[in-house]
Amino acid sequence: MTSAPAIGFEYRPSRLLQRMLLVVAALAMLSVVLCALALWLKLLLIAGVLLATWQSARKAAGSPVAAAGWSADDSWTLHLADHEDVPAMLASFRVLGGFVLLRLRTAEQGAQVLLLAPDNSDADIRRRLRMRLATVQPGEAVPRL
Structure with missing residues (x-):
């Protein structure tokens, strides 16, 4: 042979990956908004989702x-x-x-x-x-x- x-x-880096990451983050934030948690906890979870999304997008786009x-x-x-x-x-x-x-x-x-x-x-x-x-x-x- x-x-x-x-x-x-x-x-x-793939732009498709970044777009899908934003879609998943939006769905995660929507689920937090619709759940029956206290407002302060919802805001904390949304901030966590935004931070995780920002870190993931930065890491995906910053490939050497x-x-x-x-x-x-x-x-x-x-x-x-x-x-x-x-x-x-x-x-x-x-x-x-x-x-x-x-x-x-x-x-x-x-x-x-x-x-x-x-x-x-x-x-x-x-x-x-x-x-x-x-x-x-x-x-x-x-x-x-």
Whole structure:
């Protein structure tokens, strides 16, 4: 069997993820408003939802990764926004329909989560990643998320 070709792609955070995060936050705030709690507790919970939403959106939008590559010898490289290339290891992955979620671990940056969605990546790249991730053997590689 021939080795799999290298896969490289540019990365930018998904706007779809941020929109869905806002929808979930709005539903959480609506449920707090409609519940039978004291007003001060409702305000406290709404403030907590807003804080958690802000932190999650900031973390999702602030990824230092500008591009990623998976070579034929199963090694990963992340190209950071400051033009530095760092080696990475695939810690885990999950394929959810048309979405591919990768968790890559680097020595300097720690864990980097990349969500490849229809709004931030090419359908062909996601298809090739899904096909290549399907060949990863459970005992010899990474756990799934």
